[in-house]
Amino acid sequence: MRFMDEVLYADVVVVGAGILGLAHAHEARKRGLSVVVVDKDERCLGASIRNFGFVTVSGLRGGDIWRRAVASRDEWLNVAPQAGIPIQHRGTWLVVWHPLAWEVAKAFALSDMGEDVELVPAEQLATRAPEVNAEGAIGALYSPHEVRVESFTAIPALAHWLETLGVRFIWGEEVLGTDGGTVWTNRHRVEAERSVLCPGTLLTGIGSEALEPYDITLSKLQMLRVLPRKPIMFNAAVMNELSLARYQGYADLPEATAWGEYLDENESELRAAGIHLIAVQSADGSIVIGDSHEYGKDPDPFAKEAVDRMIIAQLQRSTTVGDVDVLSRWVGVYPTADIDCVIAAPSPDQRVVVVTSGKGASTGFGIARDVFDTWDQGSDG
Ligand SMILES: Cc1cc2nc3c(=O)[nH]c(=O)nc-3n(C[C@H](O)[C@H](O)[C@H](O)COP(=O)(O)OP(=O)(O)OC[C@H]3O[C@@H](n4cnc5c(N)ncnc54)[C@H](O)[C@@H]3O)c2cc1C
Structure with missing residues (x-):
């Protein structure tokens, strides 16, 4: 077994640096928490940079997804000028x-x-x-x-801006296992109070047991x-x-x-x-x-x-x-899946969050806010 190089400590560790992971990192920082983000790739290459960057509201069904889309659109408008992201x-x-x-x-x-x-x-x-x-x-x-942003530049700009706010990124390391708030790669172990897993389309690895009931x-x-x-x-x-x-x-x-x-x-x-x-x-x-x-x-x-x-x-x-x-x-x-977003709580200190509506650019910030609101209130998600 390879020697594990370093142990890091944080309030929150986020797995996945797509829009959903970045939105959770942003929300955690807004709440004054220290954050580490880990992604298996050297930069985001998933759905979040392949999309239209179309932050949609009209046409989404009512209820949670609509409310989250309105909140996310407003958050994009707030974050974009600070992170140097033009609204196209x-x-x-x-x-x-x-x-x-x-x-x-x-x-x-x-x-x-x-x-x-x-x-x-x-x-x-x-x-x-x-x-x-x-x-x-x-x-x-x-x-x-x-609103429309250019995703393939907006997502790296968002990550870079979060870095300037103190979020630490570990790129190019796959998270191989988790235990509550702790996650590990073959080089790092991150010990946090809480972990948020946002694996996107990688549904057979970490968090997969919690996702099984949703037939994604x-x-x-x-x-x-x-x-x-x-x-x-x-x-x-x-x-x-x-x-x-x-x-x-x-x-x-x-x-x-x-x-x-x-x-x-x-x-x-x-x-x-x-x-x-x-x-x-x-x-x-x-x-x-x-x-x-x-x-x-x-x-x-x-x-x-x-x-x-x-x-x-x-x-x-x-x-x-x-x-x-x-x-x-x-x-x-x-x-x-049949629902727009899965928020699973396999343990009190872990959440697994997957957007299952194809609307993560439109709803990610709103979802992250809901996740931390319910978590901070002691609800199971
Ligand atoms: C072609 C296309 C067009 C779309 N258009 C729109 C649109 O215009 N508007 C809209 O709202 N939505 C759109 N969507 C949907 C939107 O892009 C997704 O809902 C959103 O990007 C999901 O974000 P994510 O962070 O969950 O996933 P991703 O962007 O896929 O990120 C997941 C990240 O997790 C990392 N990861 C996974 N497992 C591990 C692990 N074990 N260890 C470390 N890292 C890990 C991956 O490397 C990846 O970087 C579109 C999607 C596609 C494919």
Whole structure:
């Protein structure tokens, strides 16, 4: 057995330096606690840097996930200037062509979650949102609530900022075992009052026993970064009517049943691939687009060209980008289950936290706040 080099002491040790681990480290520091974060990689390479950086509110189902998303969005706006993270744009345009989909948009705008959301007729889109393709559209649902960060730079910037606040990071060491507040790698043992395990998609190692009851599976997504051949500026994220049958905040409305059935019958290829459009812009003018969803415990690593083509077609249908060049393609994976987030308490001094809704960028800060609130009140999570 290898000699263990060093023992560290802290109030809290966090395993995983994705957005969820960083959010817990941030929350613990806010409460005046000393924190060590351990990640098996030399930098975050998981879902947290592969996503859109789209901090969503509208479209999430009500209840805890909505409340956590609003809290997280506010925390991103608070943390971003301090950590040197630019907000790329705010709000979302969701463009609608089909009358059945428009019924869903109207019902959403009238619902409790529709506060500050607008139904904008097609004839106003050319001036209000030149990036949206108004041709043949009935209109668009505009939500002011979302923000977008560039995840692959925002996550390292967040980690670096936490370091300046006193959080100690151990990179490139896998946590091999835990016992309450104590965790160990093959080089370090961290003895803490409490541990928070945020392993993301690595569901067979530490914390796996506590996760077993939740029947977590995985969802594989295809993503692209494209560069429009003519310059275009997005003032907000762009989605389209496909999301009205996919995001629970819309899809759970009674009006969405007919829309979902219509899509199943008429857009079976898109539905089978789990495609809906999210398009967000980066500072260099490129656009990150996706996504598709393929479910299973052992997703293959291959991106399907046909799926990428369907995603690009949705972009071209929904926006005025025109021709694009593909700059990069990647797949990402996130855990999924019947509930939006698993917070397990295998012992009084340990929590295992996994986002199972594919919305960790949108809800991570809010989840971390809830975890420490209930823990500090002596509740089991
Ligand atoms: C393609 C894609 C697009 C998405 N888009 C969005 C979006 O726009 N908005 C949104 O809100 N959500 C989005 N999501 C979901 C979001 O990215 C995830 O919910 C979130 O990143 C999960 O964060 P995490 O910290 O739990 O996981 P991860 O980012 O995967 O981090 C887990 C970390 O734990 C480390 N780790 C695991 N086990 C150990 C161990 N034993 N020892 C040490 N380290 C360990 C890993 O190395 C990893 O760095 C998207 C996901 C994907 C895949």
